[in-house]
Amino acid sequence: MSSEREDVATVLREARACRVCEDVLPHGPNPVLRAGVDARILIVGQAPGWKVHTTGIPWNDPSGDRLRAWMNLDRETFYDETRIAIAPIAFCYPGKDPRGGDLPPRPECAPLWQPRLIAALPRLELILLVGQHAQRYHLGPTRRRTLTETVRAYRDHLPRFLPLPHPSWRNNAWLARNPWFETELLPELRARVHALLG
Template identity: 50%
Template sequence: MSLEQGSKPEFDAYCAEVRGCQACLQSKNPLPHEPRPVFQIHPDATLLIAGQAPGNLVNLSGRPFTDPSGDRLRDWMGISSDIFYDASRVAIVPMGFCFPGYTPKGADKPPRKECALTWREQMLTYLPKIRTTLLIGGYAQKWHLEDGFKGRVTDTVENWRAYAPRHFVLPHPSWRNNAWLKRHSWFETDLLPELRRAVQSALA
């Protein structure tokens, strides 16, 4: 049920329920810290960012993409922080709402599966006006594209024209992908201009 069919108190209650979620503390593999779900949602939003999961800096701030990855993502999109953090325009719904912790090698762990299983489908019903969705990384691409996912992020992003403008498939804007970006110059020359046009159109 969308907000158009429901009510603002219902929407507010739903968001409060998600923010209070502690499902991953009950699992065999609990979070290494207290849950702090981070997302940005408003029923008037027309652009959706579907990422992976918050990093440690975002876990500390409680606000999506308050890190160098966010700076790069906003540059890719061609929008200011003011627009990016305007929930009535931009929704940010990662596959996992809480920072999942680090692997032994120091990389972020994958998004917790509990989040998408428990909350994702219902949360998206509160976003009836989305025109374009940015799918960042393999987890978001697999979930949203289903059989359209090519098995690898690189193969999927290379096929970006097949999904645009409804979806834009992107690698994660982390510094860890600097080498990937250098090897795939078409991402900057071909994909980013179309992404920026689609973002402006969705927000218009």
Template identity: 50%
Template sequence: MTDLTVNISRCRLCADRFAATHTAHEPRPVVWFKPSARLLIAGQAPGMRVHKSGKPFDDPSGDRLRDWLGLSPSEFYDKSRVAVVPMAFCFPGYDAKGSDLPPPRICGTTWHDQVMQTLDKVELTVLVGGYAHKYHMGVKTGVTDTVRAWESHAPRLFPLPHPSWRNTGWLKKNPWFEENLLPKLRAQVQRVIHG
């Protein structure tokens, strides 16, 4: 386990790719999991603020996600109970328009299966965003349709939209998410974290 986290934290597979982005940054894998975790947050990739801090969801998206989950920061950042495993461990950079680039596939193909094999105590998986939906669920539907079908996957799996401020409009158009899905999600999170 220690070897795996050390190897991921030292990974430089995407150094040339990141150097060629608009941000021209160095790799900084954000590794946040322990085998004892019972809750898995499967995300997309760290953003620039997380790249700088080295702490997953250390940004306004993380504030919203913690609210959705009903977790305090101390509960969320307890690696012994909560694993945060994105599709790419490093910030992929921005394009020329300032938008996040997609998570590089090489990260997932290199590390993801190894990490998932260590997380054999996970009782609840929360999939944040379309990239995580596609990888973990094998779906070809869009985010809205995937999240709308949440009841067919609960209580062990909850697909969510990304908690980015960019999705505030989506939340307003889909009030069922906050009214129906979030109470069930919060109850399941509490059961898994404190049960």
């Protein structure tokens, strides 16, 4: 790859055509991501769920409804790719885990696409790391021992990164046990998001 900045449209086109994991994805590849060159915020989740896989719309599920509420954004603003990019750690639905929930994101995806996409977004200022998979990849050794500790120490990663728990209903008990998330972190999240979006 040359030292010149890649065009985001090229990265998106190549990512959407990616078939690296085709042989191991139970429902085949369907990379779901979006971005525009002027995006100021990037949301990095874990991987599309079944509903997102079938609709091709990221965060198009109850988890997305909660994430939008956390950010205090309507759907129109959230899906405006000129302002917000969305690129999970793995772009394709990994399939169901027999023990419950979905399988983890495929490990091949992030190293292939995260650096290229981020490099193609020159105005990017804030990366929301939603869940432990995104935090593990992007924070590396600066990540704390647990997701709770990492999210609680969110100030350590600002202004570039802001770690969040996954907004799944499965985390309702976590949210109840950690009221500081709503009283401390959410106001910070909303202030930063709205400042960047104007």
